Amino acid sequence: MSTVTGAATVTAKAAASPPRRRQHPTKQGEGRFGFMMIGLAVLFVAVFTAIPIVASFLLSFSSWDVISPPEFVGLKNYQELLADGPVLKSFGVTIGMALAIVVLQLLVGLVLAVLVNQRKMIWLRTIFRTAFYLPLLASTAAVSIFMGYLFDYQFGVVNYYLGLVGIPAVPWLNSPFGAATTIVLITVWQQAGFTFVLFVAALMAVPTDVLEASQIDGASSLSSLLRIKIPLISPTILFAAVVAMINAMQLFDQPYIMTKGGPGTATTTVTIAMYQKGFQNLEFGYGSAIAIGLLVIILAITGLQFLAARKVVFYQ
């Protein structure tokens, strides 16, 4: 076992990317070249995303009902936000659901990817890959609509089959916890396909030499999985976790269409609260403040993810 990890570490060091500071003959043009290459992307992202975000930031210091011009109010929106129970609750609801979604998404995707990877037959792999990816191709709105029918308390298919095995009907969308759970389930149902495909490809890229070496050493497939494969694909896991978390924190379609944020406020996510306070109540300044608050939280969470990654993620 230690030989294996020893070998892996050695190879890691040996395989570290070549020294980056070698002097290139044409280094002076590089900076300019770099700027030109990113020029287009920066232009579009700046104009259509960055500048609007700055605009929202500025709006968050104003009171604006869209119809009359904005009115500067300083930090009032933020003060109100920190005292706004329902909105603060929505942050809690969102983080709770997001954590569940991301963890489940990663787990399910990983387990399925490992299992699919073990199949020796290509056609089996193709079938399963297609099956697990298809849910992602439906729009989130469509998923919310037909899942709403499937999880109906009385007439939904899910409760019907549960009833067949003797489980009493579950109040999926009629109870606070049930509704949150249902939203998590249908989101994972869709998004697991994305992590699944990421991990399948990452696993396929794990060099067979290391695996063979460990098998010769007598490692069981479970331990080779845990000690070799997973560390080797940990950069992928990090990427998936970061992207999944950013998306889950902005969850809107599923709770909005399925439960309108209910029952009560059990599934009111931050974006729904923002939509209600912003568009519906004509308080765009306040809505923008909520959005900036969300941005800060997501940044913090992402930062935490990268910090944790330093200890756990293994780069080659």
Added chain:
Amino acid sequence: MTHPQPALFGRRTLLKGAAGLGLAGLLGAATACGGDGSGGGSSSKTLKMLYFGEQSAATELQNRLQPAITKLDPTIKFEIAAINGTDWNDFLAKVLTQVAAGTPPDIISVATEGLQLMAQKELAVPLDDYVTKDMADLKESYFADVHPALVESMMYEGHLWELPDSFNAGNMFYNTGLFEKAGVDAPAEGWTIDDFENAASKVANIKGINGFGWVVRLWGSWTSFMYANNANLLEEGKYDGGDWLWNSAYAGDPAAAGRKGGWKWGAPTANSPGTVEALDYMIQLNKKGLSPKPDVGGGGTLQGLFASNRLGMAIGGGFWAGGLTNAGMKKGSFDVQLFPKWQSQRHLFGAGGYAIFKSSQKKDLAWETLKQLVKPETFDIVFPGNVTTPGRKSLMTAERYAKTGPKNWSVFYDTLTKHPDTMPIPAPPYYNAMATALNQRTTQAMSSGDAKAALDGLQSDLEKAAS
């Protein structure tokens, strides 16, 4: 690796050029494609209308009315954009974005839900002067045909803001097949809430069927029971004024008696005994097994459930004549009756109509168009297939409902004519906040079983929103 040959022109330069050209080309094509919509309804040569409904209807309407508009001003192109959402929030979001971006429409269709918000924010203009100017014509051609309750619901602070053309009252639909199977007689006009509960119990005895179903929303949910219990969410009052209209348009009409300047919604009364009793009644219905816990989405699932013969009864308006038919129900398989009597038989309704935007530069033309929009022959272009109830009494004919049913269609308008206490849903300027809070607290009550606590919560929500 072979030595890459240096190109004649740096590839870099070529790409830069191409990118530049491409970008310019894109923008050029873009402005060419998009030129039409870029100007606001105010400044360019279009009369713009935003309408909540289906685009196919909007396009046909646009084509139908264009000649009339061209006659008034040959340079103007009439453009109707339909916005389809499951509720008025999507519509409102779109309207606001356009206002924010400086491209507001000239005419807008607004329902009761949005009327007071628009009026209070002065997004629309009062129609008083226009109506007075054309009263000679309108009195016979329009007001004589439209029940004053609908007109009153479009008033605010003494002014008329819209010309209503449609409405929906909360009547009770029932499944004739299920009633027959359960041995329940068709409900009579004056049936009571006990009759209702009896019917629901009998129907619920059939395996797998619910006696009554409802959906969480402001119009036609437990709120109908609340109205029948002579209670409300907000204090009911009326603005002064309005005589300019009642005395000229409805002179001598008893139906106009006591009507003033529009509904004035006062302090919240969400946790008043009558209101709590109504919500609690729904909880009891659920506990007795007569009614499932309600859906939180729009009315779509309710319609689906009713249409698949799972529900004995549900609250619906004229829009279900078309809706249930679209959902596959055969004519005769459903029918309608007035809402049952509790303390009274007071019904709620919501109305729809058209308003002129304040920023419009073509108000006179918009007014002429408004008059066209509320003509009898326009109704079926705008709302094909009985997807709402006509505001004009003359359009309520057996012929209209011959294909879709229900047999008892006269109930729809009778709700207005035979019941003077019928009044609109509470829709103050802060309607959105109120509706959101109502939905939240209703689902809370249904899942916790405690109506009083939920409504205490609603009371404080509304007090905050009203301030």
Added chain:
Amino acid sequence: MSTNTDINTALSVTTPPQVRTPVHRASAVGQIGRIVGIAVLVLGAITALGPLLWTVSTSLRTPAEAFTNPPQWIPLHPDFSNYSAVFDQIPIGRFFINSVIVTVLIVVGQTVTCTLSGYAFAMVEFPGRNAIFAVFLATMMVPLQTIIIPVFVIIRYLGLSNSLMSLVVSALGSAFGTFLMRQYFMQLPRELGEAARIDGAGHFQVFFSVYAKMAGPAIATLAILNFSAFWAEFYRPLIFLQTQDNFTLPLGLVALQGNLGTGSISIVLAGVVLAMLPSVILFIVAQRYFIAGVTAGSSR
């Protein structure tokens, strides 16, 4: 595929040849493991495909049958009238064309901007590189509803409102796409580029002749991910487009739900199925590149 050639070379050099004979574990555990594995996969496939199958089969039935249990997974008498109703109720052909135009242009456009910038962030030294990239990432963290009004104001200022180009131009840059391409390029060996530069190639030449060729799988992935995402997009079209002629498919399909939900559920679901079809077909056709490329952004 994204095999790291460095590791392979290094491994074959440094791993000492083992002398011990392989030990075969008791096959019972292995067998059980395999059976459990297949069972889990099958269960997973049923879970993944079940709801989709229900949607398709319900779209082939009348609305009244939508709630019958047990559900008929394969309808005995498929009723295609719901599909023809979709074509009757909305000009789906027009919407389809609009969606194609918008989606294809966005996909092509993003391929260009994201590949160029992704390469630069990965391979090219320039001042402020990390800071700018961090800002890029941060732009992914603000929800669309927040910025939609400022974006719409900008769209209008550019004279693009109500045009299909409004959707395209505002989506030509993507932080996610740049991120994806950057990750991919970072995995490619630097020696190739350095060798080319030593040989006298200009920066752009290095990019174009050396690395761009290898970016195929990543580009394919980004293209397909973008296709699915923008094909199904609803919110921006809702806000940007005014007249029906310009509507894209998802926006047009909402009309099927009818005013205040008076539409038929079977027709709505038929519309859902129709909307999914192009993405599904594209995926099946391009599966090879797709799976290969998805991983592109992941390591490092």
